[in-house]
Amino acid sequence: MSGLLAAAPARLGATGRRASARRPDWRPFLAAPAWWLAAFVTWYWPDADDFPETALLSRLLALVGAVLFVAALSGRLHRRGPWAVALGLALAAWEVVQAKLLWLKRPFFGTPQDLLDVFVSDWRRLADSLAHSLALLGVGYAAGALLGVAVGVGLGRAPRFRYWAQPVIRLVGPLPPAALLPLAFVLIPSSRLASEALLALAAGFPVAILTWSGIAAVDPALYDVARTMGAKDRFLVWRVALPAAMPQIFVGLFMGLGVSFAMLVVAEMLGVKSGLGFYLQWAQGWAAYPNMYAALLVMSVMCSVLMSLLFKVRDRVLRWQKDGLKW
Structure with a gap:
């Protein structure tokens, strides 16, 4: 009887671990909203100056978000999910700080639109x-x-x-x-x-x-x-x-x-x-x-x-x- 009581916590612990292993991981699905947020900020918040390629940048950000959403559905974004979220939020913050508010001194600090324009034009x-x-x-x-x-x-x-x-x-x-x-x-x-x-x-x-x-x-x-x-x-x-x-x-x-x-x-x-x-x-x-x-x-x-x-x-x-x- 004492052996059964001693083994019960172990079985309960194993059951809890199996239940937690089956629990779905929603963290990879946060990557797509982060990039869609960056696309939304880029498109709907007016620029502080006449920056090139704003429309193209917003479409690219939205496209990357869609690709990340598909990758999360297929289970291929488990390890890289946090990095994808961080990059999307970093791009959104860069867009707000420089393209929308111009907090950093130009021309030393450009905008995401400036960087994209270099790859498009040069x-x-x-x-x-x-x-x-x-x-x-x-x-x-x-x-x-x-x-x-x-x-x-x-x-x-x-x-x-x-x-x-x-x-x-x-x-x-x-x-x-x-x-x-x-x-x-x-x-x-x-x-x-x-x-x-x-x-x-x-x-x-x-x-x-x-x-x-x-x-x-x-x-x-x-x-x-x-x-x-x-x-x-x-x-x-x-x-x-x-x-x-x-x-x-x-x-x-x-x-x-x-x-x-x-x-x-x-x-x-x-x-x-x-x-x-x-x-x-x-x-x-x-x-x-x-x-x-x-x-x-x-x-x-x-x-x-x-x-x-x-x-x-x-x-x-x-x-x-x-x-x-x-x-």
Whole structure:
């Protein structure tokens, strides 16, 4: 009897948990009203000035609200629901504070209509700048990553190479690549090639150091087992050293990509007269602050997408460490 009484609270607790698990979660359905509120404020509250694209902005906000409502009905908005609500309310607050009341000083602080007008009227120049930035970053980062892995393998596997290369890396590697920009423009006649070389240096240093660290940490017993089975030096590098060092290599690739983003903006502002960095400088020079904010937004999306793609590659290569690091 006492056992039944003791088990009753546990059964009641389990029943309560099952009942709470079945309780519907209405929080994802708050996202659509938040965006519809932003659309209502944008359309029905008169603007404090003659801002462009007010009608288009209100329609887009209402459309996003409808998409979020469908996503909530399908159950795909459970985790992102709070963020969707916060973004909708933030847009509504931005619209009220700046477009309706003009509380912030213009032209330094624009309105949502100003930002949308940049994407509508100047999308070709933004797209061209994005293409130039991706091309410059792709060549420089890929060259730096490949060179960094090769140097890291040499440092980890070849004592003679390490003897000569290590002092050079210690001397040049810690220098900020932007500090070498004037020297690169003197030594390399093409500003684009100079920028790509500095991007390669920015990406190559962390990749080389982390590759070296990963190869140095490989258990020597693995090499001994491979040699007893007749493995040559090339096999030891490609099938033993590099796979074992791959987690460290990807850490270096992530670090190199972050440094390359910073170097890309500096190179485009000071040397290569194209790309998002040059677009930022042009917008600042003409006090076109909405254009500057639009370029910053495009740059943020570009960097986030590239980092996410690199994480996808890492998760595919290192399946056994898939849940170890997230972005």
